[in-house]
Amino acid sequence: MKTYLTTSTAAILALSVALPANAEISERTIRIANGVAEDHPVGDGVAAMTECINEATDNAWTINAFWSSALGDDLQSAQSLRSGTLEMVVSSTSPLVAIEPALGVFDLPFLISDEAEADALLDGEFGQFMADMMPEHNLVNLAYWENGFRNLSNSLRPVASLEDFTGMRVRVMQNNIFLDTFQTLGTNATPMAFGEVFTALETGAIDAQENPYVTIDTSRFYEVQDFVSNTRHAYTPFMVLFSKPIFDRYSEQEQQILSDCAIVGRDVQREASRSLSDQSLQRIIDAGLEVNDISEDAMAEIRDAVAGVYDRNADSIGADVVERVMTELAAIRGQ
Numbered sequence: 001m002k003t004y005l006t007t008s009t010a011a012i013l014a015l016s017v018a019l020p021a022n023a024e025i026s027e028r029t030i031r032i033a034n035g036v037a038e039d040h041p042v043g044d045g046v047a048a049m050t051e052c053i054n055e056a057t058d059n060a061w062t063i064n065a066f067w068s069s070a071l072g073d074d075l076q077s078a079q080s081l082r083s084g085t086l087e088m089v090v091s092s093t094s095p096l097v098a099i100e101p102a103l104g105v106f107d108l109p110f111l112i113s114d115e116a117e118a119d120a121l122l123d124g125e126f127g128q129f130m131a132d133m134m135p136e137h138n139l140v141n142l143a144y145w146e147n148g149f150r151n152l153s154n155s156l157r158p159v160a161s162l163e164d165f166t167g168m169r170v171r172v173m174q175n176n177i178f179l180d181t182f183q184t185l186g187t188n189a190t191p192m193a194f195g196e197v198f199t200a201l202e203t204g205a206i207d208a209q210e211n212p213y214v215t216i217d218t219s220r221f222y223e224v225q226d227f228v229s230n231t232r233h234a235y236t237p238f239m240v241l242f243s244k245p246i247f248d249r250y251s252e253q254e255q256q257i258l259s260d261c262a263i264v265g266r267d268v269q270r271e272a273s274r275s276l277s278d279q280s281l282q283r284i285i286d287a288g289l290e291v292n293d294i295s296e297d298a299m300a301e302i303r304d305a306v307a308g309v310y311d312r313n314a315d316s317i318g319a320d321v322v323e324r325v326m327t328e329l330a331a332i333r334g335q
């Protein structure tokens with residue numbers, strides 16, 4: 001596992017050294033759940049966060065990460081946090097709509113255009129507005145990490161137009177916005193937990209799934225798919241969530257260490273996600289998959305087809321939340 005000592009980690013170190021001599025740091029064990037494999041960029045973020053925590057606590061804490069849904073899927077893990085039986089999960093926002101419907105805002109098709117917008121939105125006022133919804137669900141969001149821009153993979157054909165989606169059996173994350181989007185595109189969409197996707201593709205129970213290149217690579221979906229089409233139809237954030245019942249038992253200094261080190265992990269994880277993306281794409285191509293772009297005209301037709309997803313799901317997300325994200329994005333874009 002790679003290790004990092006970044007400038008921000010050094011800053012954290014300086015802070016931790018400056019902590020009052022009576023800083024309350026007890027011995028702790030933190031278990032981190034996630035659905036992706038350890039060689040996914042989440043692994044880089046966890047390594048950097050762990051190094052930061054070890055330095056700040058003088059190795060008083062033990063960090064144990066569990067990969068590939070070993071402790072359950074995103075939603076199951078988040079429920080364990082809420083009951084105080086698990087410390088941390090790095091989860092996509094999408095399956096958590098079952099806990100907080102407003103999180104569905106991030107699943108609106110083509111909402112975010114690029115990584116700079118994603119960072120500005122998530123690390124700014126809107127991200128804080130969404131994070132502030134978590135404590136009422138017994139969750140604390142420490143940081144937003146990057147799942148990334150999602151592309152369609154399938155075993156049938158290149159998707160180069162709206163018509164090419166027709167009838168395709170596509171697995172989607174478990175929420176109504178993704179279901180609406182892919183049903184509107186003409187597919188036979190099936191909500192499914194991430195841990196079930198590889199087997200469903202391998203057995204032919206489904207034809208397709210959609211995820212960033214780094215996930216198609218590190219979860220080895222390329223072994224059971226033949227085509228990848230560059231739809232970039234949504235940007236999914238990860239939330240680095242902590243159990244509030246457990247968090248509330250930590251001292252202020254310990255809570256600050258968690259928050260600061262999750263941010264250290266964020267910067268490393270995003271960088272790894274973006275630098276690995278091209279390598280993952282090359283591995284997908286080297287594995288023999290056909291990767292296609294989609295023409296501007298075809299993308300315009302696809303975007304138009306799913307534009308109605310916004311209005312149809314505004315009530316379930318919260319009309320104020322949708323309005324707020326659009327206003328924030330307009331400001332980020334200088335509009």
Ligand code: KDG
Pocket residue numbers: 034035036073074090091092147173193194195210211215236
């Ligand atoms: O824990 C993260 C994964 O389980 C999952 O959220 C990844 O994007 C993902 C998906 O398609 O479910």
